[in-house]
Amino acid sequence: MVHAGDPRRVARALARLDAVHIAGYLDNFEPHEQDLVFQALPAERRPHVLAAMRYEVAADLIGRRAPEEAAGLLGDLQEDDAADILGRVDEARLREILAHYDVEDAHALEELMAYGERTAGGIMSPDVFSIHHDVTIAEATRMVQTADDLPQHVHYLYVVDEHDRLVGVIGLRQLVRSKPDMPIHAVMTTELVSVTAETDQEKVAELASRYDLVGIPVVDDQRRLLGVVTIDDILDVVREEATEDILKMAGAGQMLVETRNFSASFRARMPWLLAAAAGGLLVAASLQGFEGALQAVPALALFMPVVAGMGGNVGTQSSTIVVRGLAVGYVETNRLGRLVLREVALGASLGALYGVGIAVAAPFLGATSSDPVHLGAVITLGMMGSMMIAAAVGTSVPLLMNRLNIDPAVATGPFVTTSVDILGLLFYFWLATVLLGISG
């Protein structure tokens, strides 16, 4: 329908869809299709659709509108959403758009954009409803009733003292159920979880999840209220961080880049292959001494892929379990030695099981050797060794990275498989020279 480009049919179709669905389509459309659909939307629906789109795509779309129109559209969004989109618009365009804001609003937006993208400040909404601790329940209720700038997702009221410092919180439900003449400070909860603007967004999500909160207040070093991180943003963070960890572990970049953009994909993925390529060269160099053995028993080469592959698989299992376990707090970081030993024992058992199976099957597949028993032993012990090395590397590398405060998810996958290729195959060939009595 969009391809046909009939604006009236597009408009009729849009009237039947909600903003979230339209945004979902726009996220996957080509730029000219996005513009056509956006144009066909009634003006009052545009901000809703924009707010529901992915920030990167919304920023591109906004960048293609006239600066004045862009400023108008963004002005109808919540401030934190507007800042998230504007933060992804290029610098020159950003200046042009901000020029259409009044000075104070532009300043507020710039302040929001100044916070680190992955911090509480970067995801918080500065619209937060706070009340003085001496106010009564009846007065507070009246304020909620008459406020015309009440933020969209209010579930808690934050209570501040005369220095604007956060001293407590009261839920709407508590407000409704308390006696009208009580002062707020007598009914509010004073044990509350708060974060600073610099707190990592992952930490904020963890707190919300552990304490079952739908909003977490953000305070400065004087405990003055700066804003609130709401649960809808926290949900996005949890998804985003999971995606990031998955991609990093696979060495596939840090975020899902536009799948349409070839050169962006190329740039995101190229560097991660460097480890594997350098590792591959190292493997070739280190196995070189065994050319003689290969010439004597070429069947050795046939089992290189399974020795390296099984090791790589076990290493990936170990490192994945450790990396994800660290992310969700399942790993006892104080018991490193025990964990590594346990994984190595697992690698040895799994290696023995599969190694014997493959060694027994080998002759039937026609792997020729003058000495099938010793070749079988080389395969079995080689697989066990490779899988033990893999388990040790896969477990200890992310644990050590975590201790050194390096993100354990970064390229764990390629690193583990490459080091297993080198160490596992070296061990395999060393075994071959010893057990088959051939010189390297």
Place this chain on the structure above:
Amino acid sequence: MVHAGDPRRVARALARLDAVHIAGYLDNFEPHEQDLVFQALPAERRPHVLAAMRYEVAADLIGRRAPEEAAGLLGDLQEDDAADILGRVDEARLREILAHYDVEDAHALEELMAYGERTAGGIMSPDVFSIHHDVTIAEATRMVQTADDLPQHVHYLYVVDEHDRLVGVIGLRQLVRSKPDMPIHAVMTTELVSVTAETDQEKVAELASRYDLVGIPVVDDQRRLLGVVTIDDILDVVREEATEDILKMAGAGQMLVETRNFSASFRARMPWLLAAAAGGLLVAASLQGFEGALQAVPALALFMPVVAGMGGNVGTQSSTIVVRGLAVGYVETNRLGRLVLREVALGASLGALYGVGIAVAAPFLGATSSDPVHLGAVITLGMMGSMMIAAAVGTSVPLLMNRLNIDPAVATGPFVTTSVDILGLLFYFWLATVLLGISG
């Protein structure tokens, strides 16, 4: 401290920690340590700690208490949490515990446990506050004020008609701000998102995230209200599903099993290695025809790991991007062919880049060959081929699985690396026989 086993010191330490922290420690303790700490807790704190623990660990702990005490502890939890824990207690123990409930409560719990674990029914709370649509705002407010069984996390009131059918929703904030004499049906929101008890939990999480909701009502086929899924459970679902996807992709099981339990780990990981082992045997069998080539040019074996490894890495990148993209809705499933072509082109470009690099470096590493130029060509083209195959397999396998309604995350990793090992290395050796003029 727990090791020393001094109950008084443990009790003093516990007094300084909140329930969530204590639960976090308990999750990682040995059973006898858990019992010791739990015993040292004041009785009124025990349900809070229990509710914050991981369900599996809480179920084990509950299973070790006397049935009567267990029933008492669980009676203080929210019904959905109690059902989640009880659902993990073994059958005989469960009967003993339920015998201490009154018949009606036991029945309600059993009903909750009967819903699929990963469905809206399985994660919903049956405690939901609903009001009749003819009630006025003032009356509804009074009901909220006086209800003594108000669920813990009430942010919305659900509105039902005379047949108990869900017809609308009103937020507490809207309730506070509306005129007292208005009937609820005049101010409620009638466009509301609801799910059925059978809806997959992943779908529920997606809806909450897209529509920024802190609760989603669950209805039966008559639209009668069964319960509500609250945001805290949704947050847990998002984390759990991400963990599951990560582990499945790596072939490391479906959930993070107790890292202390050796045999559970062995059982969870063994089957996933079967694909790699079977694949390894297939590789050995299919490369067998090239033993002659290996004897003539043993240097070919040195570059097998890098050809297979680079392919495996690219394949993992492609499949990870597609699997995660499908999970978060970034992938245009209607453009399968284009996506595969693009990934194959990426594989070819990356393969050309790294292939030339490795071929040029090969002679310096001392890879001896009577024909270094042709060996270089075999390495470069072999890597390009292997990486193109990997990109094609890595992209199309999860996309096809998705079309066939099979979870694309299941063992994509091992499957992709194994098929790349086979196809990539076959291509590499075929190239060698052609370009180096040796017979296979």
